[in-house]
Every structure is written in structure tokens, then in C-alpha cells.
Amino acid sequence: MIDLHYSATPNGQKIAIMLEEIGASYRVIPYDIFDGDQLTAEFGRINPNHKLPAIVDQDPAEGGGPVTVFESGAILQYLAEKSGRFLPALGAARAATLSWLTWQVAGLGPMGGQASHFLRYAPAGQDYATARYTKELNRLLTVLERRLEKSAYIAGDDYSIADMAIWPGRASAFVMGMGLDDWPAMHAWFERIRERPAVERAMARDDLKAPAKYVGRHQTLDEKEWSNMFGDANHAAVRGD
Numbered sequence: 001m002i003d004l005h006y007s008a009t010p011n012g013q014k015i016a017i018m019l020e021e022i023g024a025s026y027r028v029i030p031y032d033i034f035d036g037d038q039l040t041a042e043f044g045r046i047n048p049n050h051k052l053p054a055i056v057d058q059d060p061a062e063g064g065g066p067v068t069v070f071e072s073g074a075i076l077q078y079l080a081e082k083s084g085r086f087l088p089a090l091g092a093a094r095a096a097t098l099s100w101l102t103w104q105v106a107g108l109g110p111m112g113g114q115a116s117h118f119l120r121y122a123p124a125g126q127d128y129a130t131a132r133y134t135k136e137l138n139r140l141l142t143v144l145e146r147r148l149e150k151s152a153y154i155a156g157d158d159y160s161i162a163d164m165a166i167w168p169g170r171a172s173a174f175v176m177g178m179g180l181d182d183w184p185a186m187h188a189w190f191e192r193i194r195e196r197p198a199v200e201r202a203m204a205r206d207d208l209k210a211p212a213k214y215v216g217r218h219q220t221l222d223e224k225e226w227s228n229m230f231g232d233a234n235h236a237a238v239r240g241d
């Protein structure tokens with residue numbers, strides 16, 4: 001049994017898809033990040049960075065006590081190694097999968113997150129930052145499009161954890177007002193993956209669905225929600241106040 005500490009954002013959805021793909025038995029522990037569920041000392045013992053997702057594997061392959069993993073890229077790699085699926089064991093195919101996985105968690109994810117922040121959450125008048133991050137997001141999506149013009153899946157001929165890491169971000173791009181008309185290879189890849197039974201299951205489960213308040217084009221948070229997400233409460237959690 002795996003505990004999935006989960007908030008219904010693309011980072012959480014990556015892991016839900018992988019758990020469905022490998023047929024893992026898991027339970028969802030939901031967190032409302034606007035309400036600050038992620039800021040408790042208890043969750044800090046699971047992820048000292050106080051961000052979702054995280055997993056606790058109650059039954060690790062090597063025995064011993066429960067194993068905790070945080071950071072979506074590390075979780076995908078852990079589950080791939082545990083199941084022996086979606087990450088080649090050796091050589092060029094493994095290197096390509098880990099390269100693209102890292103490209104997502106270190107590049108596309110954070111840049112997309114900043115673009116989303118300035119487009120959807122920040123007060124008006126942040127033109128420089130908005131342009132900086134939306135242009136960088138566009139550049140990264142062009143990298144992806146060029147790759148998918150040559151390759152059925154991100155890391156090559158086979159679907160892998162790199163695809164799972166990138167695919168859920170489509171929803172964020174949509175929320176930011178970006179369509180896929182200008183990205184035909186990405187569009188075809190997105191549809192190919194959307195039709196996978198495991199992906200359909202992960203997207204359909206009620207306890208994995210994003211609440212409406214997560215997906216507004218322009219978000220208006222009240223004072224407490226702002227503090228939980230970006231302000232004093234968010235920072236106090238890591239200081240242990």
C-alpha cells in the first residue's frame with residue numbers, strides 16, 4: 001500500500017497516473033493547498049519542503065520500515081524502479097528518459113509555474129515578469145514540439161515516466177489560455193496518452209479531480225489563502241514557527 005499525499009495539480013497528477021499505470025494499491029490523502037493543509041508540522045516530517053506530492057511506501061521492495069519520497073521526479077523514478085516499468089534499466093534509453101524527466105522538473109515545471117503565477121495570481125502591472133516567464137515557457141514548449149516531431153514519445157519509441165511528468169501540464173497551459181493549435185506534434189502526443197486506460201482512470205477518479213477553485217484563469221485569493229500559498233504562513237511553516 002502506498003500513501004499518496006496529493007493535491008490535484010499537475011505535479012500530483014503525474015504520480016496518480018504512474019500509480020495507475022503500474023497497478024499499485026494506493027490511497028489518496030488529499031490536501032487543500034489554499035487552506036494550508038501542506039503547512040503542518042506533521043506534513044513537514046514527510047516533506048520538509050512542505051509541497052505536494054509526496055508518497056509513503058508502506059511496503060518497500062527491500063523490506064524494512066516505510067519509505068518516504070518527495071519531489072515528483074524522485075517519486076516517478078522510485079516507482080519505476082520498484083515496478084521495473086517505464087524507465088529502462090540501462091544505457092541510452094535510460095539516459096534519455098532521465099534527461100527529459102529532469103528537463104521537466106527543473107525547467108518546464110518551474111518556468112510554467114512562474115508563468116502561471118504572474119498570469120493568474122499576481123497583482124496587475126507585472127509586465128516584465130509576465131513577459132519573461134511566458135516567453136521562456138514558449139521556448140521550452142518549442143523544444144518539446146521539435147522533439148515530438150521526431151519521436152512518438154518524449155524519450156524515444158516507448159512511453160515512459162518522462163511522458164507522465166510532462167503530460168498533466170497541458171491542463172495548466174490550457175488554464176493560462178494556451179491552445180495546442182500551434183503545436184501539432186504535441187497535440188497528437190497529448191491525445192495518444194489521454195487515451196491510455198490508466199490515464200483515463202487517473203483523470204476520472206473523484207478523489208483525484210481538481211476542484212474548480214484551482215483552475216480559474218484569474219485567481220482571487222483571500223488574505224488567508226494568499227498567506228498560505230505565497231506569504232507569511234507559507235514561510236513560517238519551513239521556519240517551524
Ligand SMILES: N[C@@H](CCC(=O)N[C@@H](CS)C(=O)NCC(=O)O)C(=O)O
Binds near residue numbers: 009070072229
Ligand atoms: N518540485 C516540486 C514542486 C512541488 C510543488 O510546487 N507543489 C505545489 C503544488 S503543484 C504545492 O505543494 N504548493 C503548495 C505550496 O507551495 O505551499 C515537485 O516536482 O514535486
